[in-house]
Amino acid sequence: MNTVISPTAHPVLPLLRWMLTWYPKPFRKRFEQEMLLTFQDWLNNETGMGSRGRSFRISSTIIADLLLSILKEHCSEWRNTMKVSSIFQKIAIAALTAWLIFWAWTFGKWVLHLPLVDPTRWLLGKDYSSMASSIFGGAMFLIPFLALLTFVIPALKINISSEGGDSTLLFRLHKMGKGQAVVAWACLGITVVLWGTVFTSRMGWW
Amino acid sequence: MKSSTPQPLTPAVFHILLALADGEKHGYRIMQAVKANSQGEFQIGPGTLYGTIKRMLADELIVETDERPDPELDDQRRRYYRLTDQGRQTLQADLVRMDSLLKRARTLKVIPPAPARLLQ
Numbered sequence A: 001m002n003t004v005i006s007p008t009a010h011p012v013l014p015l016l017r018w019m020l021t022w023y024p025k026p027f028r029k030r031f032e033q034e035m036l037l038t039f040q041d042w043l044n045n046e047t048g049m050g051s052r053g054r055s056f057r058i059s060s061t062i063i064a065d066l067l068l069s070i071l072k073e074h075c076s077e078w079r080n081t082m083k084v085s086s087i088f089q090k091i092a093i094a095a096l097t098a099w100l101i102f103w104a105w106t107f108g109k110w111v112l113h114l115p116l117v118d119p120t121r122w123l124l125g126k127d128y129s130s131m132a133s134s135i136f137g138g139a140m141f142l143i144p145f146l147a148l149l150t151f152v153i154p155a156l157k158i159n160i161s162s163e164g165g166d167s168t169l170l171f172r173l174h175k176m177g178k179g180q181a182v183v184a185w186a187c188l189g190i191t192v193v194l195w196g197t198v199f200t201s202r203m204g205w206w
Numbered sequence B: 001m002k003s004s005t006p007q008p009l010t011p012a013v014f015h016i017l018l019a020l021a022d023g024e025k026h027g028y029r030i031m032q033a034v035k036a037n038s039q040g041e042f043q044i045g046p047g048t049l050y051g052t053i054k055r056m057l058a059d060e061l062i063v064e065t066d067e068r069p070d071p072e073l074d075d076q077r078r079r080y081y082r083l084t085d086q087g088r089q090t091l092q093a094d095l096v097r098m099d100s101l102l103k104r105a106r107t108l109k110v111i112p113p114a115p116a117r118l119l120q
Helices: A013-020 A025-047 A052-082 A087-110 A119-124 A130-155 A178-202 B011-019 B027-037 B046-058 B085-107
Strands: A156-163 A166-173 B062-064 B080-083
Touching: A013 A025, A013 A052, A025 A052, A025 B027, A025 B046, A052 B046, A087 A119, A087 A130, A087 A178, A119 A130, A130 A156, A130 A178, B011 B027, B011 B046, B011 B085, B027 B046, B046 B062, B080 B085
Parallel strands: none
Antiparallel strands: A156 A166, B062 B080
8 A cells, every 4th residue: 555645755855856847848747746656655665764875875776767767758859859751851960960970079189189080081081182171071061051951941831922913922931840940940050150150261351 | 671570678668568467557566566577687767667658658558547546545646557458469479589589598508498397
């Protein structure tokens, strides 16, 4: 038989309750109350008779398990909201991931001075040609913009409005999934910064 | 290409299905049953438990039972889960798969033969 226990029965419960708010909203709505009860049961049954050390170990286990689970649920939620169905979007996400890894690697090598090999030389070979360099540079420059297009074009709705004899071309964006919108905004931001930097440096502004 | 043979279940899914094999249980009871069934070798935390339950509900391996506990005896916020027919079949298929692997391992003398009392 399980008894009804006050939700603040164990000192670590307020922390666990707070951690539950880190879950995605749909998950929290469905499981929050049940999880609280399970925390109470587990903490009361497992730590009730034990030492402080045992109580600390069990609390740490729950916290570590929760952190992993929160991460997993956010990834799962992200996949659900992305709804990546088109092959172009899949390629765009793979290219963006490679793009981010390359820049993180470059940052680690040249800014943080980590003991890493030169990413460009590693990718293109030791004595890479100027043509290979240009193609690679162009790809790095275009990837965020092309990725942006793969998310914007399917959501774009084009209408021709004819009022009073004048035809007007209307562009509207369908509502995107949350994940898609985040990626699209990130791509737009990166494109503006990247292209802005190149453009202003070519103009000799800095 | 998808394989037609049943894929092994993840440890969490397998142990939850096994825990529910003898009747409906709520979250903490499932955790206790998992620990008991594995003789303490496998423990499942609340985060992993409810994440797995969410996926198993979506895959229709388990369902939430409609009955709520008696408020005198238990907290009414508690939810109970039970196996579906599909969940039971999935568990059986995984056990059969393990059993055939075990037999093969015995044939190859990787593990000693089963004691006579187990074979009866």
